Amino acid sequence: MVRTAPDPAMVQRSHQKPSLVMTTHSMLIPMVDTLLELPARTLTDGTSTPKHQQLREILEELCRTQLKPGDMLPGERALEEQYGVSRITVRRAIGDLVATGQLRRSRGKGTFVAQAPMITRLQLASFSDEMAARKIEASSKILASSWSSPSAVVHEFFGTEQGTPHTHLVRVRLGGGKPFCINDAWYNSAIAPDLLENDVYKSVYSILEQNYGASITGAEQITTAVAATPETARILGVDVGEPLLKVERHAHAGENPIEWCSSLYRTDRFALRTFITK
Missing domain, CATH: 3.40.1410.10 (Chorismate lyase-like)
Structure with a gap:
């Protein structure tokens, strides 16, 4: 069997770290022209404010500062990983904003910023x-x-x-x-x-x-x-x-x-x- 030396360029590319920004945010929100930057925030236990409420406040800030009506919210998994919370916490925070009319769910498509009525x-x-x-x-x-x-x-x-x-x-x-x-x-x-x-x-x-x-x-x-x-x-x-x-x-x-x-x-x-x- 004849073995060939690997292409140095291929070796270099295989050891490069993948671009998290490209695969995470630009694909999560295709309706936004620029990449979405999630607010850097640490959710803490032991406070009078439950985690789902802390996350809800972050999502409200996101809707005010970076998203406009009709834009898609980041997926549940992205929010879980970014803020270290459970799927239940994410769904409760989103559910609160859906109930108040700030977000709307579209089955099979995602969650979107609602149009102001x-x-x-x-x-x-x-x-x-x-x-x-x-x-x-x-x-x-x-x-x-x-x-x-x-x-x-x-x-x-x-x-x-x-x-x-x-x-x-x-x-x-x-x-x-x-x-x-x-x-x-x-x-x-x-x-x-x-x-x-x-x-x-x-x-x-x-x-x-x-x-x-x-x-x-x-x-x-x-x-x-x-x-x-x-x-x-x-x-x-x-x-x-x-x-x-x-x-x-x-x-x-x-x-x-x-x-x-x-x-x-x-x-x-x-x-x-x-x-x-x-």
Whole structure:
């Protein structure tokens, strides 16, 4: 057997230490242009602050200083190794930030910095008006539109008999091209019988006011939390089972019931603010 001497260059390369920065951080967070530097911190026992809370504060600092909404958080293993904690501690710290809306999990993809939700006061403003106030372009995708008979609940609100047709309009409302909510709305045919002949991709409230002289003057709203179904998750771009804000609105134009609408909002992009006085 003939043995050849190893290539000196190959020997030199084989003894070089691998680049930990290249394999750890640049691949962990592909959405960040520069390498992520985890805060150098030692988590300690025997203090009044539990380790999961110490780690949570580090992750909050990371989100404030180096990451922006939509960026991926380092993986659980990287956090374990960096801070010498257990997988349970890491998951609890991340879970706390998910619960407060600062992070969001995407099944099979990772954990990401959440978009700050748009906070709105309980007022009679259309989605288009809410977006315009924040200098965000509002648009719509129409999922369904028809002239048909609604459920008994809607008939009762409109004060019409079963079988009376009304306008049904289901839209995805987008802000800056991103889905914020799904509106499933019925409009009273006695007030706007040919509503669908208008450009309902835009603000329906503006159409009602300008074309039918029907300005929304009051509404009752009922807000609850629901889980995203496979269909709503697909439309809104969230995980199945993710919490959504359900807002049911019964609106009037003067004394006339005009709109019955059930909306599902992404909770990472929308929040309600209520002022309470004594």
